Amino acid sequence: MQSYLGTIIAALAAAAGALFVVGVAHRITRRLGQRSLLLTGLAQHAHRAFQVAATILAVQFAVRFTTGYATGTGWRQALLHILVLGVIAATAWLVAALLVVVEDTALARFQVEVADNRHRRIRTQVVLLRRLTIAVVIILALGVMLMTFPAVRGIGAGVLTSAGVVGVVAALAAQSLLGNVFAGLQLAFSDAVRLGDVVVVDGEWGRIEELTLSYVVLRIWDDRRLILPTSYFTSKPFQNWTRTEAAVLGTAEFDVDWSISVQAMREELRRLVENSELWDGRVCVLQVIDATGGMIKVRALVSAENAGSLWDLRCLVREHLVAWVWEQRPTAMPRTRAEVGDAGGGQPWQWVPPRHRPQTAGGLADGAGSDDARIFGGSEDGAARSEAFVGPDEPADSRR
Known part of the structure; x- marks a missing residue:
């Protein structure tokens, strides 16, 4: 005692x-x-x-x-x-x-909570490495604890002799899990996706909220969470809007009648974005991208400093230009023509001959030389975009 x-x-x-x-x-x-x-x-x-x-x-x-x-x-x-x-x-x-x-x-x-984050890659790698190291520490601790039992040490030789067979069986059983783990490590060091990146996956637009060795949590714009295995980002295509920078481009498309004044619509778009705090001042272009089926398709291309501002700016452009066409150009709204009788009756919806030719000899149509009418040129940003999309020189033999 x-x-x-x-x-x-x-x-x-x-x-x-x-x-x-x-x-x-x-x-x-x-x-x-x-x-x-x-x-x-x-x-x-x-x-x-x-x-x-x-x-x-x-x-x-x-x-x-x-x-x-x-x-x-x-x-x-x-x-x-x-x-x-x-x-x-x-x-x-x-x-x-x-x-x-x-x-x-x-x-x-590193500043990781700013809008245009340059250090998301480092944050992603540090977080994944820490989690991997903690998992290794736990496994080693359990192994050391088991080795303190004499019975476990006694069967160690038998375990080592059958380690090859057990390893093959374990690899087959945990193929999916190991695949996700290696995919997580690949994402951490390949810089394909990082914490805070804005991505589009299966039509869902959101931000990477959590990135682990086995799964990725995508916070969708309406506060839903989409859980995906890490192997998804190494085996399927997805859009990363912030891989190099947060600034992005977006479009708003309109179907209008042939009687629309494209230059007036272009000037209205420029006036709108210049008075909006959502526009970052880089790109403001309006072009006719299709003219079939009795209507023309007009596309407005604008830019913003991040994906959230771009979404609001695109909605603002749609809303404003729809109201502008309704109020200022009602005859340019989409319609199907079926005229019977005299076409020169002077009605607002009837076609009238133009007062002047849209293109003069040796000249261009009104607005064709405007910066707002060119995506790949007309400005420093457009010239840089043009150089980025220029392909290799065409060989001389290919024209034969």
Whole structure:
């Protein structure tokens, strides 16, 4: 009884001493953390794990040095074995907490919450590497804990001899899981998609909210969440609107009658976007892209600094130009003609001969040379876009 009582007192004293030392270290770390982001992270995330690991380790040393090998061998070995398992688990917890601290410290140097984020790639890689490392730490900790049992060590040779067969079976059984894990690592280092990117997947437009080793969470524009396996982004095509920059282009298309004044509509579009804070000042183009079926299709191309502003700007362009056609050009609304009788009756919807030719000898039609009528030219941005879409020179033999 005296031996048991001494062991208990020594264990309690060791635990109290460990808690006291950890508490003092925590206070010092918090005070010094006012000047250091790393120390602040250690005080917030690693305190509990360090406290548990230090306490269990101190109790283990107390039990080991206050009990003899010949006295109470059975209960001593069982208690020490339990304490060893606790030390392994607490150490793994401490390592995982330190990884979180390192991640927070690394990400704090980069601005990741801005609209045009240049550091999403680094954030994605750090988050995925931290999660992968934590998974490896947990697996290693479980393996070390199992190796503390003599029975497990005894069958180790047999396990090693059949490791090839077991590995093949496990690979076949976990083919999908392993595929997603490798796909997650590929996404982290290939820079194809990152946290915060705006993407279009299966017709759904949203932002990458969470990226793990097995799945990707896409926050759709209406606050729904689309959960996709990481292998989807390595095996199927998708649109990434913010891979290089957040600024994007968007269109608004209209079917109107042939009697529309394209130049007047172009000038109205320019007036609209110049008075809107949604436009970033880069692209404002209106072109006739089709003229079949008794109507012409007019497309307005505008630009904005991000996908959200572009969506609102496209809706604004549609709403305004529809109202403009209705109020200012009612005869240009889409219609099907079926005229019987005299075509020169002077009615508003009847065709009348133009007062002047739209194109003079050696000249261009009204508005054909305007910057607002050219996507691939007319401005520095248009010239750069033209160079980007120019293909290789055509060989001389290909024209024969």
